[in-house]
Amino acid sequence: MTEQTLPAILDGYRPIPGTYDEMVDAAGTPRRHVGAAAELLAGLGPDEFARSQALAELALIQQGVTFSVYSDQRGAEKVMPVCLVPRVIGAEEWKRTERGLMQRLRALQLFLDDVYGEQRVLKERILPPELIHESRQYIPKLRGLRPAGGVRIHIAGVDLIRDPAGVLRVLEDNLRTPSGVSYVLENRTVTKRVFQQVMAHAGVRRVDEYPTQLAEVLRSVSPTDPDSATPVVLTPGPFNSAYFEHSFLARSMGLELVEASDLFVTGDEVFVRTTKGPRRVDVIYRRTDDAFLDPEFFRADSLLGVPGLMRAYAAGKVALVNAPGNGVADDKATYAYVPELIKFFLGEDPLLGQVPTYVCARPKDCLYVLEHLGQLVVKAVDEAGGYGMLMGPQSTAAEREEFRQKIIADPRRYIAQPRIELSTCPTWIPERRCLEPRRVDFRPFILTSRTGTWVLPGGLTRVALREGSYVVNSSQGGGSKDTWVEAER
Amino acid sequence: MISRVADHCFWVGRYLDRAESTARLLQVTRTLAFDAELPALECWRPLVTVSGQYPDFLERFDASAADNGEIVQTYLTWAPENPVSVRNSIRGARESARSVREVLSGDIWQSTNQLFLWFMGEEASRQYIQDRDEVYRRIRSSTQLCLGLVRSTMLHDSPMDFLWLGVLLERVGQTARILDMHHHMLLGAAEGQHQILQTALWLSLLRACSGFEAFMRRSQGRVTRKSVVSFLLLEPAFPRSLRYCARSALNVMRRIWPAQDQGVAQSVAAPALARMEALDRWLGLYEEDTLPSSIHPLLTHVVDEVSQICSEVMQGLTGAPAEGTAEQSQSQ
Numbered sequence: 128m129t130e131q132t133l134p135a136i137l138d139g140y141r142p143i144p145g146t147y148d149e150m151v152d153a154a155g156t157p158r159r160h161v162g163a164a165a166e167l168l169a170g171l172g173p174d175e176f177a178r179s180q181a182l183a184e185l186a187l188i189q190q191g192v193t194f195s196v197y198s199d200q201r202g203a204e205k206v207m208p209v210c211l212v213p214r215v216i217g218a219e220e221w222k223r224t225e226r227g228l229m230q231r232l233r234a235l236q237l238f239l240d241d242v243y244g245e246q247r248v249l250k251e252r253i254l255p256p257e258l259i260h261e262s263r264q265y266i267p268k269l270r271g272l273r274p275a276g277g278v279r280i281h282i283a284g285v286d287l288i289r290d291p292a293g294v295l296r297v298l299e300d301n302l303r304t305p306s307g308v309s310y311v312l313e314n315r316t317v318t319k320r321v322f323q324q325v326m327a328h329a330g331v332r333r334v335d336e337y338p339t340q341l342a343e344v345l346r347s348v349s350p351t352d353p354d355s356a357t358p359v360v361l362t363p364g365p366f367n368s369a370y371f372e373h374s375f376l377a378r379s380m381g382l383e384l385v386e387a388s389d390l391f392v393t394g395d396e397v398f399v400r401t402t403k404g405p406r407r408v409d410v411i412y413r414r415t416d417d418a419f420l421d422p423e424f425f426r427a428d429s430l431l432g433v434p435g436l437m438r439a440y441a442a443g444k445v446a447l448v449n450a451p452g453n454g455v456a457d458d459k460a461t462y463a464y465v466p467e468l469i470k471f472f473l474g475e476d477p478l479l480g481q482v483p484t485y486v487c488a489r490p491k492d493c494l495y496v497l498e499h500l501g502q503l504v505v506k507a508v509d510e511a512g513g514y515g516m517l518m519g520p521q522s523t524a525a526e527r528e529e530f531r532q533k534i535i536a537d538p539r540r541y542i543a544q545p546r547i548e549l550s551t552c553p554t555w556i557p558e559r560r561c562l563e564p565r566r567v568d569f570r571p572f573i574l575t576s577r578t579g580t581w582v583l584p585g586g587l588t589r590v591a592l593r594e595g596s597y598v599v600n601s602s603q604g605g606g607s608k609d610t611w612v613e614a615e616r
Numbered sequence: 617m618i619s620r621v622a623d624h625c626f627w628v629g630r631y632l633d634r635a636e637s638t639a640r641l642l643q644v645t646r647t648l649a650f651d652a653e654l655p656a657l658e659c660w661r662p663l664v665t666v667s668g669q670y671p672d673f674l675e676r677f678d679a680s681a682a683d684n685g686e687i688v689q690t691y692l693t694w695a696p697e698n699p700v701s702v703r704n705s706i707r708g709a710r711e712s713a714r715s716v717r718e719v720l721s722g723d724i725w726q727s728t729n730q731l732f733l734w735f736m737g738e739e740a741s742r743q744y745i746q747d748r749d750e751v752y753r754r755i756r757s758s759t760q761l762c763l764g765l766v767r768s769t770m771l772h773d774s775p776m777d778f779l780w781l782g783v784l785l786e787r788v789g790q791t792a793r794i795l796d797m798h799h800h801m802l803l804g805a806a807e808g809q810h811q812i813l814q815t816a817l818w819l820s821l822l823r824a825c826s827g828f829e830a831f832m833r834r835s836q837g838r839v840t841r842k843s844v845v846s847f848l849l850l851e852p853a854f855p856r857s858l859r860y861c862a863r864s865a866l867n868v869m870r871r872i873w874p875a876q877d878q879g880v881a882q883s884v885a886a887p888a889l890a891r892m893e894a895l896d897r898w899l900g901l902y903e904e905d906t907l908p909s910s911i912h913p914l915l916t917h918v919v920d921e922v923s924q925i926c927s928e929v930m931q932g933l934t935g936a937p938a939e940g941t942a943e944q945s946q947s948q
Contacts, residue, residue: 190722191714191729365715378718389618402617402774402872402933 136176137168140553140562147293147550148564149214160217160613163329167322168212168553173560179321180211180555186320192313194368194601208606209314210554211321214567214588218613224287224295224571225582227479230469232283232573232580235302235456237472239279242455243270253471254464258488261539262461263509264454266417268424275443276348276577279450281412282341283573284308284587288482289550296547297481298568300465301511302457303449304414307587307607308337308572309372312379314609315585331611332584338379340574340581341412345380347576348446349409358410359383359399361390363419363431368602373414387415392435395442410446411436417451459508459542460486482547487538496543497534500527503543504597505534513600520546521597549597552608554590566591568599569610584612617719617774619933624716625775626929629766629782631709632728636759637790638702641666642689643752644824648816649685660688662797667692667700693744693751702755706735709762721769724762731758777872781929784865788922791856794824795848796915818844830854845911846904858918859899865925866896888928895921 141155142148150161157165171179184206193204216224241248242259249256259265284305286298315334319326342358349356362373364386377384389399390408398405415432418425424437439445455461463484469477485492485503496503500519507515517530534541551564571586588608589599599605641663649659661682664673673682673691681687695701710732717725734740735755743751763783770776798821818839822828825848834851835843851857855864869892873885895918908914 188733189726189730191717191725365711374714374717378722382718383618383621384716384718385618386620389620400619402619402622402778 135169136171136173136555136562137165137553140564143551143564145291146548146564146566147289147291149289149550149552149567150212151553160220161215163325163331164213164215164611167325167329168562176211176555177557177560180557183209183211183317183321186317187313190313191371192310193371207310207601208592209310209317210565210590210592210606210608211318212553212555212562213318213609213611214552214569215611215613216569218615220295221584221612222615223478225584227477228285228571228573228582229580230473230475230478231285231297231300231465232280232575234465234469234472235283235300236278236280236575238468239450239453239456240273241472243272243452248468248471251471253467254461255488257539258458258460258464258486259455261488262455262458264417264452264458266452266455269452272441274348274440274450275350275446278344278348278448278575278577279453280456280573281344281348281448281450281575283575284570285573287479287569287571288547289569291548291550293550294480295569297462297465297479298547299459299462300457301570302453304416305570305572306369306372306414307570307589308583309375310607311572311583311585311587311610312337312375314607318609329611330614330616332614334583334585337572337583338376340583341376342380342382344574344576345382345410345412345446345448347578348448350443350446351409356409357399357407358412359385359390359408361385361387361411361413361415363387363415367414369414376412382412387419387431387433390433390436392433392439395435395439395444397433397436397439397445408445410448412448417454420447420451454509459484459506460488460539463542482544485543487534487541487543492543493534493538496541497531499543500530502545504546505530505541505543507540508542509540513598513603513605516598518546518597519543546597549591549599552588552590554592554606554608563594565594566597566599567608585610617778621716621719622774622778623930623933624712625719625778626782626933627712628709628716628720628728629763629779629784630786631705631712632759632762633783633786633790634700635702635705635709636756636763637786638667638692638700638705639752639755639759640826641794641824642692642702643749643756644820646685646689646749646752647823648820658683658801660685662801663688663692666793666797667698668793669698669700672698689748703735706732706755709759716775719770719775721765723769724765727758727762727765731755731762734758774872777868781865781868781872784861784868785922785926785929787856788858788861788865789919791825791848791858791861792915792918792922794821795845796912796919798824799845799911799915814841815839821848825856827854827856842904842907846907849907849911849914850899850902850904862892862896862899866892884932885929888925888932891921891925891928895925 140151142151142153150165151157187206187209193206238248248254249259280302282305284301284307286301287295288298289295311334345358346353346356360373360377360382362370362384374384383399385399391398397408399408413420419431421434421436422430422432423434440447463486465481466477469475485496487493487496503519505517505519517526549566549568552567553562554565556563567588567590569586569588572583574581588610589605590608591597591599592606593604645659645663664670664682677687691698693702696703698704710728713720713725713728740751766776766779798817801817819828822831822844827848831844831847834847847854848857850859852859854860869889873889
């Protein structure tokens with residue numbers, strides 16, 4: 128049998144009943160907006176697809192597009208698995224989503240200004256004050272301090288999921304050091320290389336302006352003249368799980384990638400050690416956690432960080448991107464109140480829905496959660512990466528008991544949500560050489576400069592590669608897909 | 617340029633050149649050892665000496681192992697415990713490059729990464745059994761590609777200067793050690809032997825320094841001890857001669873730390889710069905006819921000075937003395 132007569136790989140693909148599929152409807156017919164992608168798959172047999180997939184993987188390995196896994200031995204690198212079947216978002220839906228994201232970010236920025244300022248939101252009981260005061264991410268010492276440039280959430284990654292009715296909902300906000308954008312750009316490079324013909328006329332919006340936009344954001348918040356400002360990217364180093372991305376961003380913006388030991392502070396100004404002596408630094412895009420910014424400020428026992436950095440920040444001599452203290456706004460308990468915050472600060476109704484959330488800090492919610500552990504997804508409010516999580520419906524009795532004890536001991540630290548049947552996308556299964564539905568989420572990236580907000584037309588689609596899994600994190604066996612945002616016609 | 621980044625660039629250069637040079641030496645020695653004219657010659661032991669690892673080798677094997685080509689080749693190519701093995705040089709180059717990817721070009725990184733992935737993968741291990749010469753050839757051509765890309769795809773400013781300084785200083789050391797090793801072989805083994813054998817050894821020395829064709833053009837086919845030695849030591853136009861490498865290294869250092877720069881950098885770099893200037897001047901004093909009959913003391917001096925300069929450059933950059941063991945001077 129020749130290759131041309133083999134069935135195209137999308138034939139016979141059926142979504143999971145009760146779940147929305149990104150590419151086809153319940154009958155298996157491609158959705159209207161996925162045009163080019165469906166055309167691409169219709170023309171490919173399994174042999175050809177497997178070849179393209181192998182080519183893509185080789186390209187990623189050779190370019191060293193890798194992440195390190197915390198639980199792995201020190202420094203072990205892995206390639207984030209990529210599936211070449213793209214996830215497509217229609218132009219209309221994108222426009223709505225973009226507006227919703229900008230609205231949400233505007234409200235969250237005002238919320239942070241308020242929490243670290245007047246605290247009207249607490250005085251007027253929009254949010255229970257304990258929620259803020261007991262948050263591990265709240266930094267009371269920063270109150271009254273306005274960051275250079277005025278922006279706090281320069282880079283946001285908001286995780287969206289799609290429910291069985293086809294509605295995109297916010298699952299969580301990442302307002303500290305959201306990662307993943309390098310995969311968006313690298314996945315696109317690979318797709319373009321492998322599917323040159325289709326990409327040429329697919330009408331997909333470009334993602335490659337991200338580095339330029341980011342560099343613009345960094346310069347815009349400089350306390351000195353933006354044209355002569357020196358921004359740097361601060362990384363914890365090559366053993367960090369996202370090191371590839373730190374290096375990638377520094378490289379594509381043409382900025383220096385520094386480690387904490389390269390920086391020092393004299394007279395409230397920050398300098399980098401260079402081969403020609405110290406050089407003043409104005410903006411730091413830091414990919415380190417708050418706690419490792421400045422040992423003088425955060426933890427005296429830590430040797431990591433730049434002593435005096437927070438002093439320079441407080442003096443307005445350096446901009447930190449994102450601002451320290453943002454964690455109080457992407458806390459999973461604060462999340463439950465974001466619709467309220469949007470109404471309070473903007474006087475608008477939220478454009479994007481979110482997932483109903485039980486906040487264990489509320490006694491009534493807590494009781495409900497403890498009684499329904501088997502049906503809920505329980506998350507620690509300040510953890511990420513799929514760690515510190517209980518997937519109720521798939522859990523063992525012992526796991527549920529463990530979480531019961533944890534919740535009782537520290538209810539503030541936990542929230543719970545019903546398990547949403549995440550939408551699926553056709554995904555290449557190498558063992559069976561065919562496409563099967565696998566669950567996906569979506570992380571768009573939103574940049575805010577001194578003068579405005581920009582949403583990258585694309586984003587990171589993560590896919591749970593294991594059959595039946597709902598966990599898309601790369602640290603837990605997730606992969607990624609290129610995300611195509613349809614251009615307006 | 618950030619000092620830590622400069623330090624990594626320096627090591628990318630050193631590791632790449634070290635990998636190339638070790639692979640070349642192994643390749644040349646294999647050819648020499650296969651030559652039917654030279655049955656009893658101790659070809660392999662000197663290689664371990666050149667690497668500076670002889671004491672470590674003796675701790676792991678008995679002394680006769682140094683004459684066993686297989687053991688020596690495995691030790692110099694693969695041994696994880698040998699800090700200057702090809703494996704550790706390639707790994708070191710790749711790790712340093714990964715730490716400073718943002719200042720290298722994408723092409724350099726990809727070539728270095730590909731070399732690493734191939735060498736650590738099954739293909740290279742299989743080829744090592746089936747077609748060893750090809751393994752050495754590929755290591756050499758891959759590292760040469762990386763170094764070529766350095767000059768053709770990087771900005772010609774500080775990061776490249778530091779990388780190239782690493783290459784040049786590594787080369788001074790390598791050429792000096794290889795020359796010293798052959799000198800010993802010739803004094804020891806070739807005493808009273810046939811002229812053909814002596815010539816074969818001199819040609820092998822030239823090949824070990826990638827200088828066969830260049831030498832032939834200069835000497836028009838006349839191979840004598842004096843002409844070979846003075847070529848490798850003093851030829852100003854041969855890119856691996858001691859004089860060429862030392863002069864180029866000095867020029868690179870002057871570009872990195874210009875004399876009119878009176879800042880911190882000057883004082884930090886001053887010891888290394890002064891020592892490099894002295895070494896360059898000293899090498900300039902010799903001519904073909906004034907070279908001593910035993911060049912061993914001269915070569916030892918060069919190796920020691922270069923090792924000092926590397927330490928001082930490191931110290932200036934990071935406040936710490938140089939790592940690695942290839943700086944160990946050769947004491948035979």
